[in-house]
Amino acid sequence: MGGGNTPAYDTMTINGKAYPATQPLKVRKGERVRLRLINASADHSHVIRLAGHRLQVTHTDGNALVQPVEVDAVPMAPSERYDLLFIADRPGVWLLYCAGPGHSGAGEQMLVLYEGHEGDKPGAPVEGVADLRLWRYDLGRGRDILVRPTGRERSFDLALSGGMMGSDDWTINEKRYPNTDPLRLQKGDRVRVRFRNNSMEAHPMHLHGQSFKVLSLNGRRLPAPIVKDSVDVEAHMGSVEIEFTAYNPGDWFFHCHKPMHMEGGMITLARIA
Ligand SMILES: [Cu+2]
Secondary structure, three states: OOOOOOOOOOOOOEOOEOOOOOOOEEEOOOOEEEEEEEOOOOOOOEEEEEOOOOEEEEEEOOEEEEEEEEEOEEEEOOOOEEEEEEEOOOOOEEEEEEOOOOOOOOOOEEEEEEOOOOOOOOOOOOOOOOOOOEOOHHHOOEOOOOOOOOOOEEEEEEEEEEOHHHOOOEEEOOEOOOOOOOEEEOOOOEEEEEEEEOOOOOEEEEEOOOOEEEEEEOOEEOOOOOEEOEEEEOOOOOEEEEEEEOOOOEEEEEEEOOHHHHHOOOEEEEEEO
């Protein structure tokens, strides 16, 4: 399945190293520890958890939530960033790892080592997410930090397609960049974009130059939209609606962050005059 240049990966890394070469994180009992995660993978989503601890999500793509959201694990699409806190209240040696199938075994794990427990052995990572409370976009309460719109209301429907029959073509409204239609905007416009994913793969859509609110996900409104600059649009007819204020003049890339999909054409521009 997939395109002709679909890669096969046998190694997954944290800060460029595969376990056991990953750098241990040393903590002391009682500390509050902040983790700043970025999914720098080209193709894979990851589900990050810390054995023995819960994680508090505090920021989505660098934007603060009104209050932290406590979860067991955090799914992340390529290009997404999350800031997490955990309380170091269970002395021992634990693994921070990806619960996705095969990922921890491919190296995506690291030790969290409490002072005084350097000789302890961590428990084996547990694959899968059954019974875990997972982070989701609709669990967070975003702060409404967008610049107030002063211009027109604009809306755009962007259909994401491609990859049919192993093709490497990926399109927005049936067109491949540079032939896609740019979003032609004026500074101050209030812009709504509705994505619909007609393909068999998820697309983490990333806008340069400004952040956006995530208004709805698969047809359900978010109670308090979170603010991001990358949003994962689920495969098989997933949909997402976002809103931003066009305040930063220029030609901004607006694209799937998976490099193979970008190269296949899934890019448009937000052209703000
Ligand atoms: Cu994509």
